[in-house]
Amino acid sequence: MVLANQRTDSTFEEIPVIDITDISSRDPARRRALADKIRDACVNIMNHGIPEDVITNAVEAGKTFFALPSESKMDLDIHKSKNFKGYTALLGENTDPNGKGDLHEGFDIGYEDPSGSSSERDDGAMSGTNVWPDLTGFKEPVLSYYHSVVQLGLKLFPIFALALDLPENFFDDKTTKPAAIMRLLHYPPQSPTSLDNESIGIGAHTDASQSFCNKTTVSALQVQNMQGKWINAVPIPGTFVLNIGDQLARWTNDVFKSTIHRAINTSGKERYSIPLFFGVDYDVLLEPLPSCVSPEMPAKYEVISAGDYVKSRLEETYAHSADK
Ligand SMILES: O=C(O)CCC(=O)C(=O)O
Numbered sequence: 001m002v003l004a005n006q007r008t009d010s011t012f013e014e015i016p017v018i019d020i021t022d023i024s025s026r027d028p029a030r031r032r033a034l035a036d037k038i039r040d041a042c043v044n045i046m047n048h049g050i051p052e053d054v055i056t057n058a059v060e061a062g063k064t065f066f067a068l069p070s071e072s073k074m075d076l077d078i079h080k081s082k083n084f085k086g087y088t089a090l091l092g093e094n095t096d097p098n099g100k101g102d103l104h105e106g107f108d109i110g111y112e113d114p115s116g117s118s119s120e121r122d123d124g125a126m127s128g129t130n131v132w133p134d135l136t137g138f139k140e141p142v143l144s145y146y147h148s149v150v151q152l153g154l155k156l157f158p159i160f161a162l163a164l165d166l167p168e169n170f171f172d173d174k175t176t177k178p179a180a181i182m183r184l185l186h187y188p189p190q191s192p193t194s195l196d197n198e199s200i201g202i203g204a205h206t207d208a209s210q211s212f213c214n215k216t217t218v219s220a221l222q223v224q225n226m227q228g229k230w231i232n233a234v235p236i237p238g239t240f241v242l243n244i245g246d247q248l249a250r251w252t253n254d255v256f257k258s259t260i261h262r263a264i265n266t267s268g269k270e271r272y273s274i275p276l277f278f279g280v281d282y283d284v285l286l287e288p289l290p291s292c293v294s295p296e297m298p299a300k301y302e303v304i305s306a307g308d309y310v311k312s313r314l315e316e317t318y319a320h321s322a323d324k
């Protein structure tokens with residue numbers, strides 16, 4: 001497939017910073033120009049429109065939650081919930097199949113109505129309600145952040161479509177019920193001297209869907225370029241890291257590359273981050289775009305619904321702690 005402004009394979013030495021002010025521009029040429037920048041596997045985005053206090057309040061809520069006693073957090077054990085909502089203890093997740101568990105603890109949520117109405121949404125394979133700690137001032141900032149970042153994700157789909165030479169509204173009927181997963185994460189500091197034998201903050205992996213990660217002030221995230229070199233995602237205040245995920249790789253038969261990344265917190269400080277993963281509705285089939293398949297580039301991936309796909313990925317990640 002030859003896209004109108006085909007990018008070269010990424011051998012970046014640092015992660016580009018992209019101003020996304022034009023995401024809402026009325027000028028199609030400006031939106032198209034933005035699309036051509038955003039197809040790199042990993043970019044820092046600035047002028048994303050999410051108020052700083054929405055981010056800070058959610059990060060502070062996360063700190064308060066992780067400071068709770070272990071028993072209170074384990075009451076919300078992710079394995080007790082339907083479809084991976086709730087708390088993961090240190091080493092409970094294992095993103096790299098060669099790893100022994102990741103050195104972070106987490107708290108995961110899915111979609112919930114902003115009004116806080118608890119009725120369960122039909123998300124097919126991924127249905128399941130959130131579980132919440134009994135913690136005053138926690139749920140509101142966490143949901144506020146969730147909905148702000150989901151809106152940003154929805155604005156990006158038309159830009160992805162443009163980058164693929166598709167009509168801008170291509171994903172509109174595929175993104176009607178935000179299928180976003182958000183995680184509050186806490187990475188304790190780890191010693192730089194024992195990395196070969198120990199778990200790292202999060203093992204090398206790609207995300208099942210596209211992700212935004214708030215830029216924490218503590219450096220730990222690394223992204224692999226096409227030459228296999230790990231590049232530090234140096235914190236830049238006011239930006240989010242946007243990673244292309246496996247869903248877009250599947251839609252495009254790997255014309256868009258999913259970003260391989262990991263995190264190692266050797267900063268000596270506690271690190272708190274909040275990635276949000278956004279994809280198409282759970283009932284939508286992930287099928288390669290006709291323009292991305294040819295006799296020279298046969299389809300690489302089986303067709304599967306987004307919900308079945310996300311679920312299978314979560315099952316793999318949490319399998320090693322399922323029976324503990
Ligand atoms: O904490 C981060 O910066 C990255 C987290 C991540 O890669 C993930 O949860 O998939």
Ligand SMILES: [Fe+2]
Binds near residue numbers: 205206211261
């Ligand atoms: Fe990730």
